[in-house]
Amino acid sequence: MSDQDTPRNNEGNQPDDELRRMLEQLLGGGMINPDQLAGVAGLPADPQALSQMLMQLQQAMRNPTEGINWQVVRDAARQTAAENREVSAEEEKEYEQAFGLAQLWLTEVTTVGSTVLPEQPRAITRYEWLNLSHDTWAEISGPVAESISRALVDMINEQAPEEYKSMINQSLPMVRSIGQAMFGMQLGQVLGQLAKEVLSGGDIGMPVLEHGKAALLPQNLSSWSEGLEIKPSEILLYFAVRELAHAHLYMHARWLRLHLVNAVTEFARGIRIDTEQIEDTVRGMDVSNPEELKKVLQSGQLIPPRTPEQEIALERLETMLALIDGWVDVVTQDATSRLPNADAIAEMVRRRRATGNPAEKAFGSLVGLELRPRRLREATSMWRLVTEKLGADARDALWDHRDALPTGQDISDPFALVERLSGSSENVITDELDDELARLLGDPDSFGEAPQGGEDQGDAGSGHEKPRG
Structure with missing residues (x-):
């Protein structure tokens, strides 16, 4: 579309010019206080940094x-x-030696x-x-x-x-x-x-x-x-x-x-x-109060x-x-x-x-994506169990292909994983694996006498779940 074909308002301005001017007035015309903007965003009140931030937004609008x-x-x-500190020559040598020794130790276990x-x-x-x-x-x-x-x-x-x-x-x-x-x-x-x-x-x-x-x-x-x-x-x-x-x-x-x-x-x-959620949240708050706005943003209510x-x-x-x-x-x-x-x-x-x-x-x-390995403790115990029962080679072979990698279900029931990997469930004593997992999870009740009776022993994997520490 040529300039002649572009719709204009009553004053002869192109619509994008009008929108750009309105936003630029908000950003650079004194309608937004940079210090308040910094407070809401959680940024340091550095005048130079704030000025650069506003300039970059204006640049994004113009180009x-x-x-x-x-x-x-x-x-x-x-x-x-x-406050970036350079690495000294002494540190370089020290870290090089540490990596060399660490490599030797690592090859001994995997x-x-x-x-x-x-x-x-x-x-x-x-x-x-x-x-x-x-x-x-x-x-x-x-x-x-x-x-x-x-x-x-x-x-x-x-x-x-x-x-x-x-x-x-x-x-x-x-x-x-x-x-x-x-x-x-x-x-x-x-x-x-x-x-x-x-x-x-x-x-x-x-x-x-x-x-x-x-x-x-x-x-x-x-x-x-x-x-x-x-x-x-x-x-x-x-x-x-x-x-x-x-x-x-x-x-x-x-x-x-x-x-x-x-x-x-x-x-x-x-x-x-x-x-709708934003409207419901903002309706009852004072948007001119930067502290209140900051609390809302940090609370996650708008996510x-x-x-x-x-x-x-x-x-x-x-x-x-x-x-x-x-x-x-x-x-x-x-x-x-x-x-x-x-x-x-x-x-x-x-x-x-x-x-x-x-x-x-x-x-x-x-x-809003929280990457916390919530099942890390159980996954660590699973890898430890596999290592002790099947060896480091069998454990590491699970990384050879994506389809071989343990699943979330395997983390929940590592005894079944060991049985499957061993190829013979008859040769794996379920109660022994159950007690072993409890020990690895740090369950104080797992030490001492073996489970009595046979009623519960067939329900491996369901009776030993403990609250996460």
Whole structure:
């Protein structure tokens, strides 16, 4: 359509010009207080950062683009991850030696650890983590950003008065661009915060570094372990083993990364904006009060219930993350048995995970997707049972193909998994497996006398479930 054919209002302005001017007035004409905007978004009240944020939104309106503006993401991420400390030459040498020893220990307990990584594991900075993980975040976030942008357009179309719909329909590229710019800034904030918290490349469960790469962040590891009465060298070795276990697992099971990314994409397809719920929530609150608005946003009231398809995708994702972290826990425990404080470090890792790991914070902030491996304790016990009854080779062979991997049902009933893998259920004493699982789960009632009578012994797997600790 030419300029001559484009509908204009009574003043001769094109509809998208009118909409752009209205939004620019909101963003840059003094109608929105940047300090209040920062408070609502949970951003630091940095005048330079806020000014840059508003400029980027205005830029998105004037020059609509397809997809996320990754320069916006990078700028926001590096700003949030400030106080980036370079890795010293002494640290580089120390970490290189730790990775070398960790590799030897790992190959003693798993055949998965015998694969060759494409490059040497190393120590990296926060900024390097952002750069190295960029491609993965782009792959994961693309579908999410598109879904949010589409939901924003649908909401505006549904709620706009009839006289504005024609103008909005002609301005859809600009609306999409604004939605993706806002998502990009939020993503940058999340990644910047992640860069300040992650201890290693595999810390969030998802393989965010390039395939087969392994790395630790000395700055963050030092901050996390500050005040602990454990030698820093022990902590370094423990996390070097964990990181190598993650990297080797993804090298061995090459299908695993794509499987996880597809699960996130499936969840993103179901993202929508519940306008009725927003209206009900906003109707009774003072929208001019930034503190009240902030509380509503943080409460999650505006996040619509997950669809059945999203629930399925979420369950698949949680199960897979539990299987990955459970396997890594078992392998790390075996490989670090020489470390005097390995159990104490493992317990601190579990507590860190229980209080909200980086993955949960990242995806929760982005799309309301809480990636918490809720069944991690049971998955760890399952891997331990398989290891003790069938051996490490049989355990690791389950990662050879996606169809061979244990399911959520296997996590719930690991005795049946062992029976199936052993090939002869007659040779596996169900009661023995039942008691063994109870021991692995830390059930104090499992120690002492064996179960009396035969009535309950045939109901293996149903009478020993304990409340999660």
